[in-house]
Structures are given as C-alpha cells and as structure tokens.
Amino acid sequence: MPLPRPDLRSDSRSDPRSDSQPDLPSHPAVLAALLLAVDARGLGGLLLDHPLHESARLLTDTLRAWMPQYGPGPTPLRRLPVGITADRLYGGVDLAATLTTGRLVSDRGVLAAADGGLLVVPMAERLGVPARTALCEVLDHEEVVVARDGVNTRHASRLCVVLLDESHEDERIHDALSDRLAFCVNVDSDAHELLTELGRSASMPALRAVLRDARDRLARISMDESWAAELCATAAACGVDSVRASLFAVRCARAHAALQGRLMVTSADAQVAAALVLAPRATRVPMPETPDEADAAPPSEGDDRRTPPDAPPPEPPRADNAAPDETEQGAEQEPSPEALPAELLRAAVEAALPPGLLQALLGQQNHAGTVSGRVGETTPNLLRGIPRGARGGLPRGGARLHLLETLRAAAPWQRARMRERAATRTATHTAAQPPARDPRLKIRREDFRVRQFLERTGTTVLFAVDASGSSAVHRLAEAKGAVELLLAESYARRDRVSLLAFRGTGTELLLPPTRALARARRVLAALPGGGGTPMATAIDAVIGQGLQIRRSGSSPLIVFLTDGRANIARDGMAGRARAEQDALAAAAQLAAQRLPVLFVDTSPRGEPVARRIAEAMRARYVPLPVANAEALGTLVQQARQMSSGSGARSS
Amino acid sequence: MRPVYPFSAIVGQDEMKLALLLVATDPSIGGVMVFGDRGTGKSTAVRALAGLLPPMKAVQGCKYGCDPNANGSRCDECRDRSAQGPALRSHLVPVPMVDLPLGATEDRVVGALDLERALTTGEKAFEPGLLARAHRGFLYVDEVNLLEDHLVDLLLDAAATGENVVEREGVSVRHPSRFVLVGSGNPEEGELRPQLLDRFGLAVDVRTPTAIASRIEVIKRRDAFDRDPDAFMTHWSRADAKVRRSLEKARARLDDLVVDDAILERAAMLCSALGTDGLRGELTLLRATRALAAYDGASAVTMAHLRAVAPMALRHRLRRNVLDDTGSTTRVERAVAELWQDAVAAA
Numbered sequence: 001m002p003l004p005r006p007d008l009r010s011d012s013r014s015d016p017r018s019d020s021q022p023d024l025p026s027h028p029a030v031l032a033a034l035l036l037a038v039d040a041r042g043l044g045g046l047l048l049d050h051p052l053h054e055s056a057r058l059l060t061d062t063l064r065a066w067m068p069q070y071g072p073g074p075t076p077l078r079r080l081p082v083g084i085t086a087d088r089l090y091g092g093v094d095l096a097a098t099l100t101t102g103r104l105v106s107d108r109g110v111l112a113a114a115d116g117g118l119l120v121v122p123m124a125e126r127l128g129v130p131a132r133t134a135l136c137e138v139l140d141h142e143e144v145v146v147a148r149d150g151v152n153t154r155h156a157s158r159l160c161v162v163l164l165d166e167s168h169e170d171e172r173i174h175d176a177l178s179d180r181l182a183f184c185v186n187v188d189s190d191a192h193e194l195l196t197e198l199g200r201s202a203s204m205p206a207l208r209a210v211l212r213d214a215r216d217r218l219a220r221i222s223m224d225e226s227w228a229a230e231l232c233a234t235a236a237a238c239g240v241d242s243v244r245a246s247l248f249a250v251r252c253a254r255a256h257a258a259l260q261g262r263l264m265v266t267s268a269d270a271q272v273a274a275a276l277v278l279a280p281r282a283t284r285v286p287m288p289e290t291p292d293e294a295d296a297a298p299p300s301e302g303d304d305r306r307t308p309p310d311a312p313p314p315e316p317p318r319a320d321n322a323a324p325d326e327t328e329q330g331a332e333q334e335p336s337p338e339a340l341p342a343e344l345l346r347a348a349v350e351a352a353l354p355p356g357l358l359q360a361l362l363g364q365q366n367h368a369g370t371v372s373g374r375v376g377e378t379t380p381n382l383l384r385g386i387p388r389g390a391r392g393g394l395p396r397g398g399a400r401l402h403l404l405e406t407l408r409a410a411a412p413w414q415r416a417r418m419r420e421r422a423a424t425r426t427a428t429h430t431a432a433q434p435p436a437r438d439p440r441l442k443i444r445r446e447d448f449r450v451r452q453f454l455e456r457t458g459t460t461v462l463f464a465v466d467a468s469g470s471s472a473v474h475r476l477a478e479a480k481g482a483v484e485l486l487l488a489e490s491y492a493r494r495d496r497v498s499l500l501a502f503r504g505t506g507t508e509l510l511l512p513p514t515r516a517l518a519r520a521r522r523v524l525a526a527l528p529g530g531g532g533t534p535m536a537t538a539i540d541a542v543i544g545q546g547l548q549i550r551r552s553g554s555s556p557l558i559v560f561l562t563d564g565r566a567n568i569a570r571d572g573m574a575g576r577a578r579a580e581q582d583a584l585a586a587a588a589q590l591a592a593q594r595l596p597v598l599f600v601d602t603s604p605r606g607e608p609v610a611r612r613i614a615e616a617m618r619a620r621y622v623p624l625p626v627a628n629a630e631a632l633g634t635l636v637q638q639a640r641q642m643s644s645g646s647g648a649r650s651s
Numbered sequence: 652m653r654p655v656y657p658f659s660a661i662v663g664q665d666e667m668k669l670a671l672l673l674v675a676t677d678p679s680i681g682g683v684m685v686f687g688d689r690g691t692g693k694s695t696a697v698r699a700l701a702g703l704l705p706p707m708k709a710v711q712g713c714k715y716g717c718d719p720n721a722n723g724s725r726c727d728e729c730r731d732r733s734a735q736g737p738a739l740r741s742h743l744v745p746v747p748m749v750d751l752p753l754g755a756t757e758d759r760v761v762g763a764l765d766l767e768r769a770l771t772t773g774e775k776a777f778e779p780g781l782l783a784r785a786h787r788g789f790l791y792v793d794e795v796n797l798l799e800d801h802l803v804d805l806l807l808d809a810a811a812t813g814e815n816v817v818e819r820e821g822v823s824v825r826h827p828s829r830f831v832l833v834g835s836g837n838p839e840e841g842e843l844r845p846q847l848l849d850r851f852g853l854a855v856d857v858r859t860p861t862a863i864a865s866r867i868e869v870i871k872r873r874d875a876f877d878r879d880p881d882a883f884m885t886h887w888s889r890a891d892a893k894v895r896r897s898l899e900k901a902r903a904r905l906d907d908l909v910v911d912d913a914i915l916e917r918a919a920m921l922c923s924a925l926g927t928d929g930l931r932g933e934l935t936l937l938r939a940t941r942a943l944a945a946y947d948g949a950s951a952v953t954m955a956h957l958r959a960v961a962p963m964a965l966r967h968r969l970r971r972n973v974l975d976d977t978g979s980t981t982r983v984e985r986a987v988a989e990l991w992q993d994a995v996a997a998a
Contacts, residue, residue: 104767133753145752147759232867241859246870411769
C-alpha cells in the first residue's frame with residue numbers, strides 16, 4: 001500500500017515567498033544553528049570544536065532566540081556540569097517537598113527541565129559514562145525514563161544538544177554521543193562577527209519570521225528519492241559508516257530547503273547537507289568517479305539510482321517512500337543541464353574539508369570509523385566511588401547522609417513514635433503549658449543512614465615490553481605470548497591493562513589503561529622489534545605511568561618483560577656501562593615509589609644485569625626459562641595480592 | 652515518546668531479528684546479547700519486537716502479572732488466592748518490555764519499601780521494581796557492558812533463579828521474575844564479564860550495512876517513518892501481523908517437536924569440538940534448534956536447523972584463545988563445516 005503523499009508541485013509554484021527569501025549566511029556554524037532552529041528534534045544538535053567561551057555563549061544564546069517556544073516561558077537553556085550526579089540528571093525525590101507534604105514528591109532533573117530547549121555540555125569530552133549514556137538515551141527516545149530512589153516515571157525531553165569539545169591530547173568526545181548530533185562546526189571570529197551582527201541588526205524579527213515559516217513548511221518538503229540515494233553514496237565514498245549520518249544529511253537537506261523557502265529539495269540543499277553533515281565525519285577523501293563506482297555502487301538498484309538524477313528532477317515524487325520496488329521511476333525523468341549530483345556532492349564535501357585534514361586523513365586510516373574505539377575506559381568517575389546503597393551510621397567524619405534511606409528507615413516507626421510522644425506529652429504537660437509544635441517526622445539516631453561507596457580501586461597491569469634488538473633476537477615472540485596469556489587472565493579479572501614498549505632511544509605508550517583487551521591484543525601483535533635497550537628511559541616512563549594510574553584511583557602493577565641488557569643511557573647515547581648505571585639509578589627511584597613490580601627476565605639463561613636491576617627495583621625477579629606462561633599467570637596473581645589496596649573497600 | 656518502529660520494516664539484520672524471534676518463541680532459550688556498531692538499529696529492533704508480540708493472559712489484580720495457568724511460578728498472593736477461592740480471573744495484557752536505564756538504582760531494580768505508604772499510613776508495603784515489571788516479558792539493557800557491577804549481579808541472580816528475593820529495610824519479599832534478558836553493547840567500549848555473557852542464550856553480531864542499496868533503504872524507511880509515523884505503521888502492519896501469526900503458530904507447535912538422537916549427538920559433538928564449557932551451551936543449542944524448526948513451520952527438527960542456529964548459540968561461549976585471533980563466528984562455522992563433512996563421508 002503506497003503511502004499517501006500530497007502532490008506538491010502546484011503548491012511550490014504558487015508559493016509567493018520562494019523568491020523573496022533573504023540571503024542566508026553561508027558560514028557553517030551560523031547555518032548549522034539556523035538549520036537546528038528549523039528542525040532541532042530531527043538534527044539532534046551540534047558539536048562546537050574548541051570554541052572560545054564567548055563565542056560558544058553567543059551561539060547558544062542566538063540559537064535559543066531562534067528556537068521555537070513550546071511552553072509558556074522562554075525556551076529553556078540548561079548547562080550540564082561535568083560532574084553532574086545521576087540524581088540531578090534524571091531527577092528523583094524532592095526531599096523538601098516530600099518531608100513537608102508527607103507523600104512522595106519527585107522533581108525533574110536537568111534532562112527533563114531542558115525539554116523543548118537547549119542543553120549545553122561544556123567539556124563534553126570529560127562527560128562521565130552515566131551522563132553520556134543518559135544523553136544518548138534522551139536523543140534517541142526524546143524522553144527520560146526515571147527509575148531511581150523510589151521514583152518511577154517518564155518525562156518528555158526533546159533536546160537540542162550543544163557539546164563543547166574542549167579536549168586536548170588524547171581526550172575526545174565519545175563517538176556514541178557525537179554520532180547522534182548532526183553538526184560539528186567551528187565558531188571562529190567570522191562566525192562570531194556574523195552572529196553578533198545578526199543578533200544586533202534590525203533583521204532579527206524578519207529572521208525569526210523566516211524560521212517560523214521554515215518550520216511550518218518542513219513537514220511538507222518533498223524530496224526525490226534519488227537525493228537520499230546520492231547522500232548515502234556520498235557518505236560511503238567518504239568512509240562515513242554510521243547510518244545516522246546519512247539520515248542527518250537527508251534531514252539537513254530538507255531543513256535547508258525549508259529555510260530557503262522551497263518545497264522541494266534541490267541540489268543546493270543536498271550540497272549543503274553533504275558539506276555540513278558528511279564532510280566533518282569523512283574518514284577518507286572522496287575518490288574520483290572511477291574507483292569508487294567499482295566498489296561502492298551496488299549492482300542493480302544503485303546503478304539505477306545513480307544515472308537518473310542527472311538533475312534535481314522537476315517532477316515531484318509521488319512514489320511510495322517505503323516500498324523497495326520503486327526503481328524505474330527516475331528513468332522517466334528528463335535530463336537537465338546540471339552536473340552529476342554525485343560529483344556535486346563530492347565536491348561540496350571536499351570543499352568543506354579543512355585544508356590540514358586532507359593530509360592527515362590520507363596518512364591515517366579510519367579516524368572516526370567503527371574499528372577504532374580508542375575511547376575505552378578513561379572516565380575516572382566510573383572507577384572511583386560507585387555509590388552502593390547505604391549503611392547505618394551517623395553522618396560524621398566525611399560520611400554523607402543518605403537522606404532517602406534514612407527516611408525509609410524512619411518511616412515504619414512514625415505512627416508508633418507519634419503515639420509515644422502523645423502519651424509522654426499528656427503525662428508531662430499540663431493544660432497551662434501549650435504543647436510545642438510537633439515535628440512532622442520523628443527521626444532518631446538509629447535511623448540515620450550514610451552513603452556507602454564502593455571504591456573499586458581495581459588493578460591496572462602495566463606491561464613494559466622490551467622490543468629492542470637483543471630481546472627480539474631472543475624471544476620477543478615468546479614475551480608477546482606470555483603477555484597475551486596474562487591479558488586473558490586480566491580479562492577474567494576485569495583488570496585494566498596498559499602497554500608500554502621500549503626500544504631504540506625511546507618508549508612508547510602503546511595503549512593507555514583500558515579494559516578493551518581486544519585492542520591490547522591487536523596492538524601487541526603489531527609491535528615490531530629492533531634497536532637498543534633504553535632501560536633507564538623505560539623505567540622513568542614506567543614510574544610516570546604507574547603514578548598516573550595510582551592517581552586515577554586504581555592500583556598499579558608493573559610487569560617488565562626484558563633481558564635487562566641496557567645499552568642506551570638516559571641521554572640517548574649508546575654505551576653499556578653508562579646505560580647500566582642510569583638504569584640502576586632509575587630502578588632505585590622506582591623502588592622509592594613503592595610500585596609493585598614483576599620483572600620477567602627474557603634472556604635465554606638469565607642475565608646478571610637483569611637481576612641487579614630487578615633487585616634495585618625491589619621487584620620480584622623471574623627468569624622466563626623457568627617461567628612457562630602458566631606459571632607466569634600465578635606469579636601475577638601473587639604480585640597482585642602483594643600490591644596494596646586491591647579489591648573493594650568501603651568508605 | 653516516539654512511536655515504535657515496526658519490526659518488519661527493519662532492513663537486513665536478519666540474524667538479530669531471527670534471534671529475537673527465537674527467544675520470543677521459546678523464552679527458556681535465555682536472553683540475547685547483541686554486539687554491534689553504533690546506529691545499527693539494535694534498540695530499534697528490541698523495541699519493535701515488543702510492539703509485535705501477542706498479548707498474554709495475566710491474573711487480574713496481580714502486581715507481578717502472574718500467569719493464571721502456571722501453578723509453579725506464582726507470587727505468594729496469587730497462590731493464596733487460588734488456594735482459597737474460585738479460579739483466578741485473568742485478562743489480556745501486553746507483554747512487558749522493560750528498559751533498564753543505566754542510571755537505575757538498586758532499589759528500583761529489585762523493589763523497595765513503598766515510602767509513600769510508609770510515611771502516610773505507616774504501612775509496610777513493598778513497591779515492586781523493574782524485575783517485577785519485567786516478569787514474563789523482556790528486560791532490555793542497552794550498553795549492558797557499562798552497567799555497574801552490582802546491578803549486573805542482581806540481574807544474574809534473578810535470571811538464574813527465576814525469582815527476585817528482596818531483603819531490605821524490613822521488607823522481606825520474594826516474587827517470581829522470569830524474563831528474557833536482552834542486552835546490547837559495543838565490546839570495544841569495555842568487555843562484558845564472562846559470567847554475564849554466558850547467561851545469554853544467543854549472541855549476535857550486527858554490522859552497519861555495507862551495501863549502499865540497503866543503506867539507502869534504511870534511510871528511506873526511517874525518513875518515511877519520521878515524517879508520517881501513522882501512515883508508515885499502517886503500511887507495515889500487515890507484515891507485522893504475519894510475523895505475529897508465525898510466532899503464535901510456532902509457540903503452539905513447539906511442544907510437539909522432538910529432537911531426535913542423531914541431532915542430539917551432532918550437537919554434543921559440535922560443542923565438544925569447540926570446547927565450550929558446561930552444559931548450558933548444549934542445552935541452548937538444542938532449544939534454539941527446536942525453536943527455529945517451530946518458527947519455520949517444519950514438521951521435524953533437522954540438521955539444517957541445527958546448523959543455522961549454531962553460530963548464534965555458541966559464538967559467545969568459546970574459550971578465549973588469545974593466540975588465535977580468528978573471530979568466534981568463523982571458528983564456529985569452521986567446526987560446523989568439518990563436522991558436516993565428516994558426517995557426509997561417514998554416510
């Protein structure tokens with residue numbers, strides 16, 4: 001059954017506004033904001049790439065002014081602090097109201113309070129896992145499901161999310177979140193000026209009227225199917241894997257057409273969509289026609305679609321949008337003098353790519369793709385202090401009161417206590433002395449509950465693997481095997497692992513602490529060998545990493561796999577004697593930090609130097625010849641017990 | 652809240668859809684774990700399945716939605732009521748599909764003292780949690796690998812025993828809680844605890860469709876759905892109804908299907924060739940095989956059914972071989988191919 005679709009052609013011709021549209025700003029950031037003001041719910045929001053504080057504020061304020069008002073008040077704008085707790089995010093019990101009324105009153109969290117408006121997330125790269133997943137849920141379902149602290153409810157939460165990317169070095173916004181927003185833009189000085197101008201100028205009411213019209217028109221915009229196909233093909237050509245991106249591109253093209261006062265999507269709209277939505281996500285530069293056709297275009301359907309839309313077809317589609325069998329329809333359309341849409345879109349993407357990026361993308365494969373997942377477990381709030389219920393006790397000495405549980409503990413006794421009090425009062429008070437006003441709740445010392453946190457310090461095993469020539473000759477492969485077995489064990493234990501390799505004159509942190517063992521394995525397999533043994537530098541790096549792991553709330557355990565034959569000194573000069581001296585000094589420093597170390601000597605017959613270094617580290621020394629892989633596992637286990645503070649403890 | 656996308660309108664992802672239909676046919680298979688990339692319609696499929704399921708009979712007035720015909724697994728209240736009085740009245744209710752948000756607190760999952768009643772009337776009453784709501788239905792945890800460990804423990808315990816035991820702040824309650832656990836997650840973002848993984852009956856991998864034609868189809872349907880959900884639902888309602896009928900028929904047929912010894916033997920050989928631990932894998936494999944035969948409308952369970960479900964029933968149970976990076980799906984398929992070849996040679 002075909003879907004009912006109105007014939008819009010006559011409509012579009014008679015639309016008087018289509019010629020009188022004001023020129024829209026072409027700056028991506030401003031244009032993205034305008035498009036969001038047209039279709040915030042369809043486009044999700046935008047990511048601002050390292051904005052200046054003032055620029056970000058200007059953009060969000062302007063966007064808020066542009067957005068439609070759903071409720072009676074002004075469009076909400078809420079900021080999400082990085083350290084927001086789940087109770088404020090989702091909402092929960094309104095304690096004050098609950099206590100005064102004597103019945104459970106819930107309050108809305110930030111997600112529900114921002115419904116119909118903007119939610120600004122500064123330092124989005126540091127957003128914790130709970131907040132991130134909550135945002136993803138809300139963007140997907142437009143509502144918050146609250147199931148906490150005695151409250152079970154849902155609130156509408158239709159948000160336009162603005163993420164401020166303020167990451168540096170290896171931090172980055174989680175893909176799951178950025179994937180759900182249509183745009184990623186840079187608010188540079190041009191955009192700033194333009195926004196100031198638009199905000200100041202007398203044209204603001206006119207612009208608002210344009211946006212209002214566009215929103216009205218949005219539902220009626222028709223789009224030839226071939227444009228959806230072209231946008232998908234372009235996404236594939238640019239290596240954009242996420243299906244969401246293509247969907248955003250389609251919606252963006254529609255919103256742009258609406259903004260332009262059109263009722264039909266044209267090539268201009270599709271180009272804007274490609275430039276604004278697809279280009280920032282590109283993981284490779286779209287290739288010229290020929291090689292792309294071969295691998296990207298599917299045989300039947302795709303070819304059909306590729307040829308017909310020589311132009312934005314003049315005929316509005318009346319076709320069933322959902323049925324898969326509508327392929328010939330395009331062939332009937334007349335060709336027009338415009339260029340091939342696929343090329344146009346590709347050109348639009350290429351033009352929108354920042355100049356430096358091209359080179360970077362060419363050198364590096366799959367930046368934003370699905371294979372990478374380098375985000376891993378970097379959020380400290382997941383590891384530190386997971387709230388886990390409450391226990392009896394007074395809120396002192398830093399323990400935080402768990403109000404709700406205290407109430408729960410007190411609740412069953414209220415009637416009895418009231419009676420008790422009434423009884424004592426009649427006994428002691430005479431009629432002359434008016435009774436003091438009763439408190440509504442009688443909470444006693446034994447009712448108090450304090451929050452209990454589970455501080456899962458956990459263990460992070462830092463492997464320092466010697467990939468130097470001497471080791472490589474001997475048994476880099478075996479060392480790798482041993483590490484892999486240890487990895488498997490760490491997996492079962494839910495330890496985190498980190499991998500550091502050293503060779504030549506330097507060390508390289510191959511893998512920051514992560515629980516994604518699949519990555520660890522891949523990284524390890526790709527580890528090349530060769531070069532000198534910069535023992536001292538390696539130990540220094542290990543100390544740094546070990547302390548960092550400790551700071552993040554986890555207990556470090558260091559496993560060295562090396563033959564200890566240091567031959568590169570700290571300053572990078574070759575020479576065995578100096579190198580050894582430096583290594584021993586560094587090892588002493590390591591010992592001073594009281595970092596637990598397991599030293600696995602990978603030399604064929606046990607190396608005296610290695611033993612000396614291990615001793616200086618106060619490490620547990622194990623020569624690999626005796627340590628077959630399984631025995632090594634037990635050793636790590638013992639070392640883990642040795643390392644203090646592992647496991648859970650409550651505070 | 653957005654309307655639910657129709658199940659049959661999901662493009663591709665056949666393995667995921669099949670796995671969901673199999674556990675809907677026979678809930679004793681256990682849950683489904685869906686591994687996959689972002690934006691592949693994992694949660695869409697799960698929610699869509701809920702929209703598709705035929706309603707079930709439940710005891711009227713029972714807060715756990717007990718099955719009027721199940722004598723063994725009723726809540727205390729229903730047991731008392733049926734022991735005392737006449738037959739319990741029942742009514743049709745939709746199969747529950749409960750979302751476990753990652754921000755859920757323990758008291759909401761297992762249930763807790765009803766604070767409001769305690770404060771106002773001083774009555775000690777139990778307020779059921781999500782585990783009660785999910786009874787006889789589905790419990791869906793998106794990004795289950797990010798769920799806090801103590802919540803995972805609660806889920807595991809309930810899933811294993813089929814009941815929820817609450818001992819908190821003076822409340823002492825036990826009630827049945829049998830649910831199909833459906834989890835989704837991306838293993839790159841943190842691995843799943845092996846204990847939890849093993850509890851899922853089936854595991855499927857979903858990938859972003861690579862063929863442009865199917866991607867275009869995804870976009871087109873999604874776009875049509877967003878623009879006019881009602882028309883879209885009407886358009887797909889017939890296809891959904893067809894799936895629902897197959898499901899109903901499959902459930903009715905399930906008890907009549909017997910798995911013969913040859914298939915039992917082959918399943919056992921497959922499990923031992925793959926070195927899967929424990930009986931759980933074998934049992935799941937057989938149940939899934941039978942469910943597939945029922946869903947297909949076949950008159951007998953065949954080797955082909957076994958072969959078809961083997962990857963999803965076994966891929967998450969393989970002992971991790973860190974030195975062999977071959978994907979688990981490939982390993983299952985390889986073992987299947989070898990066994991079937993041997994069988995042909997032997998015959």
